[in-house]
Amino acid sequence: MTGHIHFGIVAGEASGDLLGAGLMRALGERFPGARFSGVGGPAMGRLGCESLAPMERLAVMGLVEPLARLPELLRIKRRLVAHFRASPPAAFIGVDSPDFNLRLAKTLHRSGIPAVHYVSPSVWAWRAGRIHGIARSIDLMLTLFPFETEIYQQHGVAARCVGHPLADAIDPDSGMGHPSAPTAVSDQRGTRARRQLGIDSASRVIALLPGSRKGEIQRMAPIFLAAAAAAQREFPELRFLLPCSDEANRRLVGHIIEEGGFSGADCRLLDDSRLAMAAADFVILASGTATLEAMLLRRPMAVCYRLAPLTYAIASRMVHVDHMAIPNLLAGKRLVPEYVQHEVNPDNLLGEIRRFMANPAPKPELLETFARQHCLLRRNASQEAASAVDEMLASQAAASSP
Numbered sequence: 001m002t003g004h005i006h007f008g009i010v011a012g013e014a015s016g017d018l019l020g021a022g023l024m025r026a027l028g029e030r031f032p033g034a035r036f037s038g039v040g041g042p043a044m045g046r047l048g049c050e051s052l053a054p055m056e057r058l059a060v061m062g063l064v065e066p067l068a069r070l071p072e073l074l075r076i077k078r079r080l081v082a083h084f085r086a087s088p089p090a091a092f093i094g095v096d097s098p099d100f101n102l103r104l105a106k107t108l109h110r111s112g113i114p115a116v117h118y119v120s121p122s123v124w125a126w127r128a129g130r131i132h133g134i135a136r137s138i139d140l141m142l143t144l145f146p147f148e149t150e151i152y153q154q155h156g157v158a159a160r161c162v163g164h165p166l167a168d169a170i171d172p173d174s175g176m177g178h179p180s181a182p183t184a185v186s187d188q189r190g191t192r193a194r195r196q197l198g199i200d201s202a203s204r205v206i207a208l209l210p211g212s213r214k215g216e217i218q219r220m221a222p223i224f225l226a227a228a229a230a231a232q233r234e235f236p237e238l239r240f241l242l243p244c245s246d247e248a249n250r251r252l253v254g255h256i257i258e259e260g261g262f263s264g265a266d267c268r269l270l271d272d273s274r275l276a277m278a279a280a281d282f283v284i285l286a287s288g289t290a291t292l293e294a295m296l297l298r299r300p301m302a303v304c305y306r307l308a309p310l311t312y313a314i315a316s317r318m319v320h321v322d323h324m325a326i327p328n329l330l331a332g333k334r335l336v337p338e339y340v341q342h343e344v345n346p347d348n349l350l351g352e353i354r355r356f357m358a359n360p361a362p363k364p365e366l367l368e369t370f371a372r373q374h375c376l377l378r379r380n381a382s383q384e385a386a387s388a389v390d391e392m393l394a395s396q397a398a399a400s401s402p
Contacts, residue, residue, distance in 0.1 A: 005031045008089035008113070009049060010038040010080065010104065012058030012097030014212070014245070015289055017041030019118060020095040022165050024049065026386035037087070038080065052079055058100055059213070073100060081107050088113055090393060091139075095119065102130075106137035114396060116389055118142040120152070120159075131155050140392045142385050145330060146376065160388045163379025166289070170296040172374045187298065193278035197241075197270070204360065205239045206231075206353065207276040207299075208267070209285035212245040216286055217252055219306050220344065224284055225262040227349035232265050235357055239266050241280060243273040282356045284349055287338075292326040295370050300362045301327075302337045302352040304344040330373045335366060 007027060011020040021043035028034050028047070037050040039058060045051060053076045057069075081104070084092060091114040094101025098121035105115035115138040121130065134141070134157060141152050141159040152159035171189075194201055208228060210220035221242075228240045244250035250269055257263055270276055274293060277283050283294045287305040294301045303325035322328075327335050339348055 004033040004035060006035045006037070006087065006089045008038045008080075008084050008092040008108070009036050009040065009044070009095065010058075010093075010097070010101055011040050011044060011055060011095040012100055013055070014041060014059075016096040016119070017043045017055060019165060020044045020049070020093075021047055022382035023093065023095070023118065023385050023389075026382040027389065030386055030390055037083065037089070038092075039076070052076075052083055058097055077104055077107075080104060081111075084108055084113060085111055090114070091116055091389060093118055093389070102134060102137055106133070109137050109139070114139045114392065116140045116142065116392070118385060119144055120148045131157070139396070140388060142388060144377070144381070145326075147329070147332075158392070160384070161379070162384035162388065163381040164292065164377045165381045166293055166296055167374055167377035168379075168381055170293070170374075172296075172371060172378065189278045189297065193275050196275065197268075197279050199239065199279055203239055204235070204237055204357065205241060205280045205282075206356070207273075207280035207283045207285070208240055208242045209273060209276070209283065209290050210242075210304075211286035211288070212249065214249070214252065216306075217249060217256075220286055220304060221253055221256045222260050223304075223306075223344055223346055224349065225257060225260060225265065225267065226346040227284070227353065228267060229262050229265040230346060230350050231353040231357075234354070238353075238357075239268070241268050241270060241276040243270050243276040245271075245273070281360055282353075284352065287324045287326075289326070291336075295327040295330075296374050298362070298367050298370050300336070300356070300366065301325075302339065302349065303328075304349075305338065305340045306344040307341065327370070327373065330376075331369060335369060 009020055009024065011017045017040055020040055024036055024044060024047045036048060037052065039053050039055055040049040040051045041055040057072060057076065092105060092108045093116045094105050096119040102117060105117060109115045117138050120141055120143045135155055139158060141157055143149050143159055143161045144164045146161045149159045149161045191201065199205060208224045210217050210224050232238050242253060244253055253269060273290065277294050277297050277299055280299060283299045283301040285291060285294060285301060285303060287303050291301065291303050305324045323334065323338065324340065325336055325338050328338065337352060
């Protein structure tokens with residue numbers, strides 16, 4: 001296809017903004033002069049996406065929490081439907097945020113607009129019945145992980161695994177440490193990160209990542225910091241790094257430190273989560289994309305999953321999965337420890353820190369498995385996704401031609 005093509009695209013949070021920007025860039029190379037409209041953040045905006053609503057208004061998660069925002073979300077959906085019906089795109093692309101984007105895709109699909117969803121919802125974990133609705137709502141699913149694609153194909157949904165952009169962005173070679181080395185930061189990236197932060201190469205450093213959303217931080221940061229404070233009393237040489245995604249989160253964490261009496265811990269707040277993990281020997285973090293990033297950086301980790309109580313009470317009856325952390329899901333086994341809901345407590349996390357301090361060298365087999373998974377996911381994701389969209393449009397054009 002040629003000419004000034006129009007794509008609809010909607011991302012609902014920061015990670016989706018980055019994925020959307022990568023796909024926009026790759027589509028722009030295939031379709032010079034392509035126009036994009038929908039909802040995006042700063043990365044998509046810099047590439048010319050016309051955003052019809054602030055992206056942060058879509059950034060809600062959980063089963064119960066979105067209910068309070070439902071009227072606003074419905075207003076945004078109606079505005080987007082009206083926009084895309086008035087100016088039909090060649091395809092609508094929903095980037096993650098499945099609860100919003102798949103509903104929007106279903107409405108647009110009924111209007112004859114081809115629909116693509118980028119980043120599979122966790123149909124393999126819970127609400128498996130959603131896949132039948134997905135099959136009626138979209139023409140193509142772009143998955144990040146290989147194990148997801150087969151599920152869609154079994155239900156007649158065209159799907160392609162494009163890999164993960166993080167695996168493309170992080171160089172696998174500089175992420176490799178030496179298994180015999182005393183710490184995980186024997187790699188080049190770790191050495192550079194510590195030099196940038198002014199941290200001695202012999203220091204023992206733990207990165208704490210309690211999440212990027214306000215609710216996650218409120219639920220997990222006090223527990224992480226309590227474990228850090230207790231660990232520092234036992235191991236005064238320990239240093240902690242806690243990245244904050246923006247100024248609001250930095251203020252929130254600062255308030256938690258002050259109110260919780262954790263100011264005695266050697267905990268440094270910084271802006272860059274990748275820099276924090278690269279400089280660390282060990283990472284304690286909330287379940288999510290950060291666990292994949294820690295794996296790609298070859299960092300041993302302990303993963304925590306803690307929801308709002310009512311959301312967890314509902315979800316725990318619906319989820320059917322053995323693992324939560326992405327490294328464990330990819331491997332199909334427990335590579336790294338996971339703590340869920342009430343298990344996320346200072347005593348358990350202190351136990352993980354003690355185990356790390358007793359044997360700080362990462363296990364060679366863990367690093368080797370991380371390296372294999374990295375290679376499996378390194379597929380030039382943005383270009384693969386753009387190619388899949390291009391092929392879908394060409395196939396539909398061929399099918400509709402006389």
